[in-house]
Amino acid sequence: MSADASSNPAPAKMMDTLPAETLDAIHSANNLSMAFRAVSEHVMPSLVAIENRPAVAVAKPSGNIRPSADPFHGNNPFKGTPFEDMMREFGGMEGMRRFEMRPDGKMMPKGFGDQMPRRGRGIGSGVVIDASGIILTNNHVVSGGGEVTVKLNDGREFVASQVWTDPDTDIAVVKIEGATGLVPAALGDSEETDIGDWVIAMGQPFGLESSVTAGIISAKHRGIGITARENFLQTDAAINPGNSGGPLVNLKGEVIGINTAISSRGGGNDGIGFAVPSNLARWVSDQLVENGSVKRAYLGVGIQPVTQDLAGELGVQPRGGVLITDVYDDTPAAEMGLQAGDVIVQFDGKDVRTPQALQLAVERSPVGEKVPVKVVRDGNRIDLAYKGTEAKKGFFQKRQQSSETQSEQSPTVKIDGVGVEVASLDSAIAKSLNIKSESGVVVTAVNEGSAAEDAGLQPGMVITEVDRQPVNSVKEFESAITGDSDEKTLLLVKTERGSRFVVVKRN
Incomplete structure (x- = not known):
C-alpha cells in the first residue's frame, strides 16, 4: 500500500526555524566567508610556485643499505648512563629528535622549521608584484646559486633571468622574461595593519599548490633571531614549509607581508607564523631591482632597550625609547652630538620603542638628507638632526677578537x-x-x-x-x-x- 505523498509534510528548512539573532550571526559568518573567497580569487592569479635546484648537489647514500628509523629497536641506548632519565623524559629516540642542545647545555624544542635555507631541491612560494615579471619571495627559497624555476598559477613555467637577494631581511626578488598577462598583487601599508586584523596566508605548503589559510595578526614588531634585520608580523594563520615567500593578505586584497618562518616543534604549523612586513619588503625589493643590492644608512652607535629598571634612572617610561650605550668615533652619531646615556625617543617624527625599530628607521633614511631626532638626556628633551649616511663597507661585520691573554694580575x-x-x-x-x-x-x-x-x-x-x-x-x-x-x-x-x-x- 503506497503512502499518500500529499499527507507528508516537506522537510523544514533550518533557516526558517531559527530566531532572528541566530540568523544575524549566520549572515555575518557568511559575509566573512564571502570576503575570504573574494580575496582568494583576487590574489590567486598573482601567486607562484618557486623551485630551486642549487648548484651544489646533495650527497646520496650509496648501495642498498637503508638506515633504520629506530636502529635501537625501541631500546634505550643510554640505559645505565646519566642520559637514561633524559631519554625517558623526552619520549625515546623519536622524542629526542624534536629537541636540540643549546650552547647553554639545555635541551630545547627545535623551532622555526622553515627558517633555514635547504640544500637540494627546494620548493617555495612567491607573489608577482609587477607585470614586467618582478616576483617577491624569500632569500632562503632561492639561495644556493642554482636554477630557479617559476610556475605561474595558470601552469606556465619560466626559468628566472635574474635573482637578487638580501639575506639580512630574508627577502629576494626573482625576475622572469617573456611572460605575458601577468597579474601583479597590490602591496598594502603594513603599518596600518593591527593586532586582531583578519589575514589570509597563501602559498604552496608541503608542495600543495595554491593553498589558502585564514587567521589574524597576533603580534607586530617581532624579533625572533633568525635574520639580521627583523620586524616580523606574527600570525596564527596556518603557515607550513613551502609557504615561504608567499603573500600574507588583508581583507582588502592587499599584500601586507611575505610569509617567512614558523615556530614549530614538529616541522608543521603550531599556530605561530612570521611574515616580513610589506613596507620593509617593498623598500628592500625596490633597491634590489634598482641597484642589485641594498644600501643602508647607519648611525654608528651601540644600543639597548629601556627596561623598567633603567627607565627610572633615565627619566623615561619603560620601552619609551632606545638607550645609546656607545658612540663610535668618526660616525654620523658623533657628528650630530649623540652621547652614551642618551635615549632616542623619536626618529624622523616617529616614536621608537625598540632597538629593531630604531635600526630599521635609520637604515631607510635617505642618504644626504637630514631628519629630526628627539633625545632625552639627563631627564631633559633635546632636538638633534641626523644626516643620512651610507654605511661603510664592513661596518656591520664583527670585529675580530684578540687571542692575546693578560700577562699579570692588577691589585x-x-x-x-x-x-x-x-x-x-x-x-x-x-x-x-x-x-x-x-x-x-x-x-x-x-x-x-x-x-x-x-x-x-x-x-x-x-x-x-x-x-x-x-x-x-x-x-x-x-x-x-x-x-x-x-x-x-x-x-x-x-x-x-x-x-x-x-x-x-x-x-
Missing part, C-alpha cells in the same frame, strides 16, 4: 655591599679583553647571590661610569659606589660586544 679591591671585586684597567688588560677602552675598572670576581650577580655583572666586564659619572681608577669607583646612598646604582659596562647600562639594586 684588586672588594666592594662588599655590592658583591663585586674590581681591578685597575690599563691598555694591556683592555687589549687582552678585546675592549677599546683605557678608562674604567675591570670586574675580576662577582659574589654568588650578590646584587652584582643579579644585575648581570661578570668577570671581564669593564665598568666605565657610575651614575653617569666616569670612573678612571679603582679609588674613584670605590668612592662613587660606596658614597651612593640610593637603593639603585646605574653602571655603564663594556665588553668585547659593546657597551650597555645595568642597574645594581642593593639588598
Whole structure:
C-alpha cells in the first residue's frame, strides 16, 4: 500500500526555524566567508610556485643499505648512563629528535622549521608584484646559486633571468622574461595593519599548490633571531614549509607581508607564523631591482632597550625609547652630538620603542638628507638632526677578537655591599679583553647571590661610569659606589660586544 505523498509534510528548512539573532550571526559568518573567497580569487592569479635546484648537489647514500628509523629497536641506548632519565623524559629516540642542545647545555624544542635555507631541491612560494615579471619571495627559497624555476598559477613555467637577494631581511626578488598577462598583487601599508586584523596566508605548503589559510595578526614588531634585520608580523594563520615567500593578505586584497618562518616543534604549523612586513619588503625589493643590492644608512652607535629598571634612572617610561650605550668615533652619531646615556625617543617624527625599530628607521633614511631626532638626556628633551649616511663597507661585520691573554694580575679591591671585586684597567688588560677602552675598572670576581650577580655583572666586564659619572681608577669607583646612598646604582659596562647600562639594586 503506497503512502499518500500529499499527507507528508516537506522537510523544514533550518533557516526558517531559527530566531532572528541566530540568523544575524549566520549572515555575518557568511559575509566573512564571502570576503575570504573574494580575496582568494583576487590574489590567486598573482601567486607562484618557486623551485630551486642549487648548484651544489646533495650527497646520496650509496648501495642498498637503508638506515633504520629506530636502529635501537625501541631500546634505550643510554640505559645505565646519566642520559637514561633524559631519554625517558623526552619520549625515546623519536622524542629526542624534536629537541636540540643549546650552547647553554639545555635541551630545547627545535623551532622555526622553515627558517633555514635547504640544500637540494627546494620548493617555495612567491607573489608577482609587477607585470614586467618582478616576483617577491624569500632569500632562503632561492639561495644556493642554482636554477630557479617559476610556475605561474595558470601552469606556465619560466626559468628566472635574474635573482637578487638580501639575506639580512630574508627577502629576494626573482625576475622572469617573456611572460605575458601577468597579474601583479597590490602591496598594502603594513603599518596600518593591527593586532586582531583578519589575514589570509597563501602559498604552496608541503608542495600543495595554491593553498589558502585564514587567521589574524597576533603580534607586530617581532624579533625572533633568525635574520639580521627583523620586524616580523606574527600570525596564527596556518603557515607550513613551502609557504615561504608567499603573500600574507588583508581583507582588502592587499599584500601586507611575505610569509617567512614558523615556530614549530614538529616541522608543521603550531599556530605561530612570521611574515616580513610589506613596507620593509617593498623598500628592500625596490633597491634590489634598482641597484642589485641594498644600501643602508647607519648611525654608528651601540644600543639597548629601556627596561623598567633603567627607565627610572633615565627619566623615561619603560620601552619609551632606545638607550645609546656607545658612540663610535668618526660616525654620523658623533657628528650630530649623540652621547652614551642618551635615549632616542623619536626618529624622523616617529616614536621608537625598540632597538629593531630604531635600526630599521635609520637604515631607510635617505642618504644626504637630514631628519629630526628627539633625545632625552639627563631627564631633559633635546632636538638633534641626523644626516643620512651610507654605511661603510664592513661596518656591520664583527670585529675580530684578540687571542692575546693578560700577562699579570692588577691589585684588586672588594666592594662588599655590592658583591663585586674590581681591578685597575690599563691598555694591556683592555687589549687582552678585546675592549677599546683605557678608562674604567675591570670586574675580576662577582659574589654568588650578590646584587652584582643579579644585575648581570661578570668577570671581564669593564665598568666605565657610575651614575653617569666616569670612573678612571679603582679609588674613584670605590668612592662613587660606596658614597651612593640610593637603593639603585646605574653602571655603564663594556665588553668585547659593546657597551650597555645595568642597574645594581642593593639588598
